[in-house]
Amino acid sequence: MADGNIHMTVAELNELINNRVAEAIAQYAQTHNTGPHGPAGGLVNPHVCTFKMFLDCKPHNFKGSEGAIGLLRWIEKAESVFEMCNCPDESKVKFATGTLEGPALTWWNSNVQTLGLGEANALTWNGFKTLLQEEYCPRSEMQKLEEEYWHLKMEGSNIEEYTTRSHELSRLLPHMATPASKWIERYIGGLVPQIQGLVTSANPTTIQQAVRLAHQLTDQAVLQGTLPKRTSATKVGDHKRKWEGNNSKSHNQQSYQQNRKQDSNKSYHNSNSGQQSSSSGGYIGKHPKCNRCGFHHDGNQCDRARCQRCGKIGHAAKDCRGELQNNHNN
Structure with missing residues (x-):
């Protein structure tokens, strides 16, 4: 055994040393490694995804x-x-x-x-x-999205909404946004005129450059007053909400006036029909019920059947041919 070790070549000795070192490193990594990466940050024993x-x-x-x-x-x-x-x-x-x-x-x-x-x-x-x-x-829905992408425009200063929608449609319709130059051209073409020319003159080579420049120019235009603020009524859908609010306000006013008119008529009707209980709906007064008009009142003669023009009983004022009494109100 000793004679064999004496005659071992240098190459064989190096190979033996390298094998022992590799085994020691593997054993250490298996003992101390608790994650997919070892102590030095290298990928040693990645977990299998479950x-x-x-x-x-x-x-x-x-x-x-x-x-x-x-x-x-x-x-x-x-x-x-x-x-x-x-x-x-x-x-x-x-x-x-x-x-x-x-x-x-x-x-x-x-x-x-x-x-x-x-x-x-x-x-x-x-x-x-x-x-x-x-x-x-389906193809029908894709055609609608193609039409939307073709006419997509930035509204006011809503650059965030425009950019998000443009990215969504470009992902769904890659044939309309490929190559990248076509995507950039379509994105710039939908910007508002206040910043479109500036972005075009910058000649961006990537969509990221175009988007970043469009956002910066929009912010500058808002500060300078050439574009409205993002909280103004120029946002998408704000005109519709404003119109709906005014229409709702007008409708509420009409409903309020109509309810007041109905309450007035109801009050007038209740005053002519006698005092009634709100809980039971029946008459609670002391006057007898009239057989002629069906209401409760005092006196033998019913004013409901009395002419308001001549004061006689048996006909209404619209059918009266008698003389007007001076002591009677119209």
Whole structure:
């Protein structure tokens, strides 16, 4: 044994040393490493992504009734969770379909019955997204979104709303925003004239540059007074809300006047029909009920049947042909 060690070459000795060092490092990492990264920050023993880890990152649920924009946001959130939990490609479809609910879950179960569970879960993430878009983004709805994207304009100083909507439509309609120069051109074309020329003259090469410059110029225009403040009535929908508020105010005034008129008529009717109890609705006075007019009053003769012109009983003033009494009010 000793003679063998004496005749060991330098290369064999180095290989033996390297193997012992590698084994020692691996044992240390297994003993002291509590996360996916070792003490030096290198990836030593990454955790395998599980469905529980996927749910702990709180992905969104999808029911199928959220429309094309809701589907886009669900996909974006799922892809963000994939990155956070280091989800492998072969598990993305299986984990993502675990967040489907209602009609969307029924739709997926029908696809599983057609394709088989193994083949369905083996779909690539891009292939699964294509199935979703074919189901929940029909051509009729896509045409409406294309029309909206084509005529999308910035309203007042609402640069945030315009930018958000532009990004959503560009994600749903990549053929209208590809290549990047086409996306930038369409974004600049929808800006208000106060800042559109300035952004165009800057010649941004990326959409991020165009968006950042448009936001800066909008803020400057608001400070200079060439664009209204974001809290003014020029925001999208504020004109409609203002009109609805004025219309509601006018309607309330009309209702108030109508209610006052009804209350006045009701009070006049109650004063002529005698004193009545508000709780029982019956007459609580001491006058007898008249057989002629049906009301309670004092005296033998009923004033209800007396002419207000000549003072005689048996006819009304509109049918009177007698002379007007001087001592009687009209």
